[in-house]
Amino acid sequence: MNVKALNVLEYNRVKERVISYAQNEVSTALVQVMNPSTDKDWVTAQLGRLDEARIINMQGSEPGMSTLTTVHSLTKRAHIGSMLSVTELNRIKNNIRVTNRYKTYILSLTSGGDVSLPLLSAQFQKLPVLSHVSDEIDAKCDEAELRDHASAALYDIRQQKKGINRRIKDKLDSIVRSQANQKKLSDAIVTIRNDRQVIPVRSEYKQDFPGIVHDTSASGQTFYIEPNSIVELSSQLNTVAARENEEVSRILYELSGLVAEAHHEINWVTEVMGELDYQLAKAKYGHSLKGVIPVIEDERTIDLPFAWHPLLDPATVVKNSITFGDDIHSVIITGPNTGGKTVTLKTVGLIVLMAQSGMMIPAAEGAALSIYHEVFCDIGDEQSIEQSLSTFSSHMTNIVSILQEMDDRSLVLFDELGSGTDPAEGAALAMSILDRCLEKDVMTMATTHYPELKAYSYNREHVMNASVEFDVETLSPTYKLLMGVPGKSNAFEISKKLGLELSVIKHARQLIHMDNVEVNEMIAALERNTRQAENDRITMERLKKEAEQLHKELSDQYAQYSRQKESLIEQAKQSANEIVTKAEKAADDIIKDLKTLRTEQQGIKENELIEKKGRFKDLYNETTLKKSRTAEVQEVIAPGDNVKVLSYGQKGVILSVDKEEAVVQMGIIKMKLPLSDFKKEQPEKDKQIRVVPRVNRQTIKMELDLRGERYEEALTRLENYLNQALLSNYGQVTIIHGKGTGALQKGVQDYLKRAKMVKSFRGGMPSEGGFGVTVVELK
Structure with missing residues (x-):
């Protein structure tokens, strides 16, 4: 990758931020020599390692490796017979111990199956065991000198x-x-x-x-x-x-001889740990950006949803979706000065460099890029006093070099193409340069002020217009990028806002050729349609993510249900086998007693025989819920009747009757059953209930929503709510805490474990809100 592009796009500033997350000198050295690669296999492998480092960082329990140091020169000296000092031996000991800690940590992290780190697990399982070297050094050396023993x-x-x-x-x-x-x-x-x-x-x-x-x-x-x-x-x-x-x-x-014997292994484990911390530093920086790992495509691709410049504040920066459509090779961006055109160019260029360095990029999920062999830039004021070159000449010198070196695997970024000279000639020159890029099939982004280039995409294939939005009401740019829409002139609107007489503006409008007016009207319509399409796309993207999340939750719940179902079936089979075995044994004993009575006593009393036979009935296990029973004589059932539901053995009240079926209320359950399943009963006498009046009693909901609350405030609200629910004689309530990071859910459930008024609690079913709620049963 050419050095000029790295400097113009401020790649080194990104490296400096990654270095701030490195824990030791080994990983720091790796970040310092980090550069974008043009090898797709290398980039893909780096992103795979980065993904596992990202998972480790998310666990929040990383052992740390600040004591890791570069020891290659020490092992080399030991190998040629030199004597190492106590301090140097301790550096080697620390590297070995750091490796042992991480090996234990990663293998324990993956042993439960909840975390998958296939690359790191395979790598750490192959690492040599060097504990004998570190233990021997530790036994004989303290921090500064040899131990007396x-x-x-x-x-x-x-x-x-x-x-x-x-x-x-x-x-x-x-x-x-x-x-x-x-x-x-x-x-x-x-x-x-x-x-x-x-x-x-x-x-x-x-x-x-x-x-x-x-x-x-x-x-x-x-x-x-x-x-x-x-x-x-x-x-x-x-x-x-x-x-x-x-x-x-x-x-x-x-x-030193021990070190010499294992010098290759010591160098190996040091390199592995340095590489791991190098990936962790990139992952930590990526998380600070709230970035994502891009997909690397074989075909030329630039698809950056909601991307932003990594050196700008993520909290305030305007995020834009930058996407080259199907079969689009060039994007022409127009718009006012300070509107964000140059930042857009730098954003695309720097994100490409970051992706090809195996880094997370500042964009939303689904970002995809391809590998570019070169990124060429002509951005900024290139005027050189030393070389006596004007701005135009300096830019043109750079552009000449780019046109000579670019190919179909290059990404070229032109800022204010053709500026610094006569507008007519500059516009013609800009279109000619863009035509040459199209001829060479080069991916190109260019910014311009020339109105002639607004129509450029309409008579060229593989070219798309874009513009940065300008708010006429506030007379300031919004920094939003509109893909597929050329920028329109806002001179008349701005002049009107600034107080220019309407008669002057009207006269100016009459002087403009009608074609220009129609073009501006067309552009305005395109802006409205594009903005609406973008809003619709954002809504669809959100709905898609919600649907995917719901599908994942349902899949997890179904998998859990299937596992639980199999387990319950297996338990039921075992219980049934035990019951059958016990019943067979009991039946054998009863039959044996009957035979004994018949053979030993001629006069068997009837009541003894009945008693022995009656013991067979005790072997039956009566069903606990539904029974196959119907009314002997079907009665006339009407709404309000008190009935006994024969198939369930429960009492209920008829709510409605529809031909041969009726809806019955059994406690909190409503069911629709055939009329033959009911038997009329006398209504129970009303129990005398002592009513204790309450003053200023508040009606509270059956659920408490804690989403978005601060941790301490949420627990205070939870405590007050449970006390009110208990006073309201609620048996069961629902606490909504959301999924999020899981911290609020853990805090709520920890409090419920300690609360005296709580009888039990459980996670919500998918229909109740899944992992985002906790259902509480009160005493």
Whole structure:
């Protein structure tokens, strides 16, 4: 990709924002060398890895890898026999431990089946196990030096060293604490000079402290003397320190050898972790944009629904759908200055570069692009004082280069094509350049002020007009892009708003050729129709997404129902088998008792035989709900009659009668059943119910809608609502919390678990609102 396009489109500013999300120097280095690729397979693979990194980022439980560092130079030194320091060994240990943490995290994340990370799972399963290297380094090294127990020899040496240091310190302390020496010393402290412990002696008492002078003060009034009484001990200390250095070097060489044996594996795991954090950084930046992963098409495509420039504030930027229609190769954008034409060009160019770098792009779901081998730009003021080139000449120099290098896999962006010269010649030149792009089958976007180019698409194939909208009422651009509609002149409307006399405007209108008037009227009609079509498309897109979401929820619910159904059937079979087995055993026992009675006792009492036979009836399991029973004599049933519903064994009240059927109310259930299923009953006597009057009682709904509420306010409303529902004798209520991120749903259900007035609760069925509601049963 040419450097000029990267600079003009501010690609490096996007890289800087991605770097801000990188956790370590390894991934930072990868972002710094990131560039768009023209290899479709590479881009597709990068987007696949990015998608899995996006899923990890959404979990919110990533272990973190800020301690990961570049270790290639360290492993190379170890491999050629050099000794690594404790700090360098700890860097290698940290890389191994970061890898182990992520390996455990990713495998545990995918083990339940709820999260699918096929690429990362396969990659991490292949990674070598290097715990023996990190464990050995950790056992022998702390943060800055070797541990005393790194070896038995090192422990003994350091114990000797500590003993000699104590003896030296004790002797020096006795000297400086001596009352007789207080006036002879500059300070009653022991200090260090040339790695030797010394005492500060006033110059006039130097002869009172025989020993080695290691230093003097700047004024010459203080001598730093190592007394003869500790010289021998200091020499012993130096000898022990030398032995310590030898043992430390031996251990570090031993640990460096472990690193050397696994240098390829250590480099491999470091690269894998750096690549993962590189993808995580891109995913985090993409989420900050609320971007999407684009679809990469084989055919040349630019389809960017609701796209915006990634360097603008997503909260305030106007999002536009930029789509090259079927068989469209060129789009000509017209409109007022500062209306957003140049930003539109930069948006398309930068989004293409981001997609070909394996990044999420600022657009809505369904965005699709193809791979372009080059992106060429002629955007901005190219005037060069050093080269003595005018704006027009500088632009033309750049355009000449573009026309020579472009091909059918290029994307070319022209800003104010043909400007900077005579309008007639500039317009003709612009059309000629666009014709050359069409001849070479190049994807082109161009902005222009020339009215001649508004009609360009009507007598050319594969060309489409577009414009940026201008609000005449506010005299300001709306930054909305209208695809398929050329921009119209607003000079008369603007002049009228600014107070120009109507007679002047009327005279100006008469001077305009009628063709221009008709063209402007046509453009105005096209604007209205396009705006309406865009609104209709947005509505259809929203309805489509809602339908897809509903279909997904229903599919999930049906799958859950199917699994539950199979489980219940299996349980029912097992229960039935157990019942049959118990019944067979009980029947065998009864038959055995009957046979015994007949053989052993000739005079069997009738009541004993009946009792034994009656035990067979106890083996039947009576159905719990519907019974195959009908009335022996069909009675005349009328609305308001109290009846017993024979097939259900329940009492009810007849609501209406229709020929041979009637609608009956059983509790809260209404059913339509045949008249033969009813038996008249006497109405129950009214129970005396004590009525307790309530003052200012409020009627509350059976449902509480918490969508859009802040977390704390929602829980406060929930508590008040449940208290009111309990006072209103409601048995069941519905809490609407929506789906969203799931945080409000979790907070509501956590509160319901603790609430004393709640008997039970469950998620909503699809007909009730699915996962967006919780149904609560009150005590």
